[in-house]
Amino acid sequence: MSSILITILFLSSIGIVAAIILYLFAQKFKVLENPIIYDVEDALPAANCGGCGYPGCRNFAEACVNSDSLDDLYCPVGGQETMDIVANLLGKEAKQTDPRVAVIRCSGSFKNRPRTNHYDGASSCAVASALYVGDTDCPVGCLNMDDCVEVCEFEAIYMNRKTGLPVVIDEKCTACGACVKACPRDIIELRKRNKKDRQIFVSCINKEKGGIATKYCSVACIGCTKCFKVCEFEAIIMGNNLAFIDSDMCALCRRCVPECPTDAILEINFQPVRTKTDKENKTASDKISEKVKADIKE
Amino acid sequence: MRINQALKTYKRGGIHPAEYKLTDKSPVQILPLPEQVTILLSQHIGVPAIPVVSKGDTVKVGQLIGHGKGFVSANIHSSVSGKVVKIDSLPDLTGYKKPAVVIEVEGDEWEENIIQSTDLKEDITLSEDEILEKIRESGIVGLGGAAFPSHVKLILPKNKKAEALIINGVECEPYLTSDHRLMLEYGEEMMVGIRILMKVLNVRKAMIGIENNKADAIYHLTDIASKFPGIEVYPLKVKYPQGSEKQLIKALTGREVPSLKLPVDVGVIVHNVSTAYAIYEAVQKNKPLINRIITVSGKSLKKPSNFVVRIGTPIQFLIEAAGGLPENTGKVISGGLMMGKAFNSLDVPVIKGMSGILVLPEDETKRKTIEPCIRCSKCVTVCPMGLEPYLLMPLTQDGNFYRLEKEMVLDCLECGSCSYICPANRPLLDYIRLGKTDVNKIIRERR
Numbered sequence: 001m002s003s004i005l006i007t008i009l010f011l012s013s014i015g016i017v018a019a020i021i022l023y024l025f026a027q028k029f030k031v032l033e034n035p036i037i038y039d040v041e042d043a044l045p046a047a048n049c050g051g052c053g054y055p056g057c058r059n060f061a062e063a064c065v066n067s068d069s070l071d072d073l074y075c076p077v078g079g080q081e082t083m084d085i086v087a088n089l090l091g092k093e094a095k096q097t098d099p100r101v102a103v104i105r106c107s108g109s110f111k112n113r114p115r116t117n118h119y120d121g122a123s124s125c126a127v128a129s130a131l132y133v134g135d136t137d138c139p140v141g142c143l144n145m146d147d148c149v150e151v152c153e154f155e156a157i158y159m160n161r162k163t164g165l166p167v168v169i170d171e172k173c174t175a176c177g178a179c180v181k182a183c184p185r186d187i188i189e190l191r192k193r194n195k196k197d198r199q200i201f202v203s204c205i206n207k208e209k210g211g212i213a214t215k216y217c218s219v220a221c222i223g224c225t226k227c228f229k230v231c232e233f234e235a236i237i238m239g240n241n242l243a244f245i246d247s248d249m250c251a252l253c254r255r256c257v258p259e260c261p262t263d264a265i266l267e268i269n270f271q272p273v274r275t276k277t278d279k280e281n282k283t284a285s286d287k288i289s290e291k292v293k294a295d296i297k298e
Numbered sequence: 299m300r301i302n303q304a305l306k307t308y309k310r311g312g313i314h315p316a317e318y319k320l321t322d323k324s325p326v327q328i329l330p331l332p333e334q335v336t337i338l339l340s341q342h343i344g345v346p347a348i349p350v351v352s353k354g355d356t357v358k359v360g361q362l363i364g365h366g367k368g369f370v371s372a373n374i375h376s377s378v379s380g381k382v383v384k385i386d387s388l389p390d391l392t393g394y395k396k397p398a399v400v401i402e403v404e405g406d407e408w409e410e411n412i413i414q415s416t417d418l419k420e421d422i423t424l425s426e427d428e429i430l431e432k433i434r435e436s437g438i439v440g441l442g443g444a445a446f447p448s449h450v451k452l453i454l455p456k457n458k459k460a461e462a463l464i465i466n467g468v469e470c471e472p473y474l475t476s477d478h479r480l481m482l483e484y485g486e487e488m489m490v491g492i493r494i495l496m497k498v499l500n501v502r503k504a505m506i507g508i509e510n511n512k513a514d515a516i517y518h519l520t521d522i523a524s525k526f527p528g529i530e531v532y533p534l535k536v537k538y539p540q541g542s543e544k545q546l547i548k549a550l551t552g553r554e555v556p557s558l559k560l561p562v563d564v565g566v567i568v569h570n571v572s573t574a575y576a577i578y579e580a581v582q583k584n585k586p587l588i589n590r591i592i593t594v595s596g597k598s599l600k601k602p603s604n605f606v607v608r609i610g611t612p613i614q615f616l617i618e619a620a621g622g623l624p625e626n627t628g629k630v631i632s633g634g635l636m637m638g639k640a641f642n643s644l645d646v647p648v649i650k651g652m653s654g655i656l657v658l659p660e661d662e663t664k665r666k667t668i669e670p671c672i673r674c675s676k677c678v679t680v681c682p683m684g685l686e687p688y689l690l691m692p693l694t695q696d697g698n699f700y701r702l703e704k705e706m707v708l709d710c711l712e713c714g715s716c717s718y719i720c721p722a723n724r725p726l727l728d729y730i731r732l733g734k735t736d737v738n739k740i741i742r743e744r745r
Contacts, residue, residue: 133393
């Protein structure tokens with residue numbers, strides 16, 4: 001019996017001594033941290049995607065607490081709501097920033113852009129782009145080898161095997177910018193998110209002259225300035241044989257879309273345009289239906 | 299004939315791919331002039347040359363058309379006589395567009411000061427500075443493949459001294475025989491070129507390294523070398539990549555060039571045999587670099603041959619001369635089988651650094667399916683620089699560039715031995731090359 005007692009006492013005394021030593025060391029080497037950092041970190045989405053420019057959410061929280069203003073800090077995943085919560089916690093003011101969404105600026109599908117050779121090297125856009133022009137003649141177009149798909153943490157982008165072009169799922173995209181960095185050809189752009197995820201953009205970044213550009217892709221921007229002339233909002237910028245629609249200026253009037261001779265301007269999530277004949281037909285059919293309704297009532 | 303004795307070679311790594319030297323017995327043929335040449339203004343490492351002619355000008359053979367501005371750059375000369383029809387951006391062998399001058403051939407009129415006779419001119423009358431100026435003016439670049447401007451290599455950094463000159467006649471790549479034929483047919487001219495190089499560098503010793511599979515060239519050059527004091531010929535064991543600068547220095551002198559250092563740090567300068575010949579022509583005959591010997595080879599080709607080709611000749615023209623493109627062709631490669639790059643299209647022109655054109659049938663070019671790494675460490679065994687390719691590939695995929703730099707990825711000479719030996723068919727070199735460019739980018743930003 002006594003041997004058991006001695007053992008228990010001996011072990012617990014070792015435990016107490018060790019606890020005291022640990023306590024003293026913990027006091028000596030205590031790291032003073034602002035407790036508000038934890039609160040800010042809790043408010044963040046914990047995606048650790050690096051979209052804010054910091055390695056993770058913890059570092060971003062530290063930066064928010066330590067900096068004087070939140071002007072240069074923005075969490076693209078959480079968006080304005082999260083930044084407002086962070087600003088409330090810290091008693092600072094968050095700058096109003098519009099939510100953004102990634103857009104693929106290339107329409108060179110298998111149909112539009114004929115393949116001129118076959119690539120069988122390492123399946124990576126970065127490797128292929130460093131090696132040569134790609135399996136079409138277009139030196140700036142999509143290489144369709146999944147670099148952007150692999151890098152997306154939110155599964156917001158997938159490769160359409162029929163067209164050979166990546167597709168962004170607007171609801172899932174957080175505009176963290178990982179795909180923008182991964183694309184060796186700078187095709188992907190972060191644009192302002194509009195109502196119902198509507199988007200109008202020039203889906204080409206080719207700077208060649210029209211004649212050369214259309215040779216290797218039928219939907220290339222040829223820099224004809226037709227869209228530039230028709231735009232009332234000064235949203236279209238011309239340069240280097242290429243048109244660019246500024247998403248902050250664009251009013252989504254869709255006037256430029258039918259002007260484009262090569263269909264390089266894309267509209268996403270819009271209802272199809274009603275032509276005049278459609279309208280007349282519809283009004284006629286409406287009248288008929290009204291008549292029918294009236295008949296039924298009678 | 300193979301001498302089965304202890305020959306010099308380097309120790310670490312290396313492979314021995316099948317040689318396929320189909321054209322080592324066929325003499326060099328002079329190719330007729332094409333109708334049109336496209337001369338790229340960036341055929342060398344460094345700043346592209348600036349065009350000094352304009353559209354509509356008539357030019358003669360050897361006339362300056364691109365002025366190499368800056369220290370690391372090279373002049374570009376017209377290789378034909380005729381009319382400049384276009385100065386535009388045109389695709390090179392990668393398909394990306396580079397500035398180029400297109401000349402329509404009319405007759406064959408040479409600049410007056412170029413001596414066209416083939417008589418050997420042995421005595422070197424010019425001083426060191428005059429020779430250097432001549433090499434710079436003539437736009438000579440390293441003809442082994444890298445196309446580094448030769449005059450830059452010949453101006454030694456201060457407080458450094460060269461003790462020996464090494465001439466690279468190894469030609470370890472399969473198929474290629476252009477250097478082999480040059481050594482056999484223009485041996486004496488090349489020797490004078492080596493004397494010129496020795497004079498500029500102020501060295502007394504020159505070593506020509508030739509692999510043992512070129513026995514006729516070794517005998518021939520040993521014969522001639524007795525007339526040129528200071529020049530010696532060394533047979534080397536057949537091993538790839540012995541033609542690489544650092545491996546050749548190790549094989550011949552036993553000295554190892556430290557990581558990220560230049561050969562001059564161990565007191566040697568390396569030049570290719572073709573460069574020595576081009577320097578002879580530039581200094582003794584006033585002839586700028588306007589043509590070179592190119593091997594056009596491949597098992598499926600009708601007439602694999604060695605051609606003397608004007609710079610700027612379309613590749614299509616060369617392949618027609620070698621019997622036309624076979625139907626089952628899968629790839630056409632510029633350079634050697636191991637390090638060469640596949641052509642994007644056959645309309646691209648010959649450039650200074652192109653040593654061969656290989657036509658490969660489709661069934662030989664297909665890559666096999668990539669399988670997971672089985673950690674057999676074959677790539678580590680064959681790497682001539684002692685790197686760990688199996689590790690460098692995932693590091694590049696993860697974007698861990700700081701670790702890559704620590705693993706000495708910049709020492710990689712892109713010989714492709716690792717990809718060649720890998721039993722799991724992993725594209726090791728493709729990723730290592732990407733890692734190298736990214737690490738270089740980081741280092742440049744750090745400055």
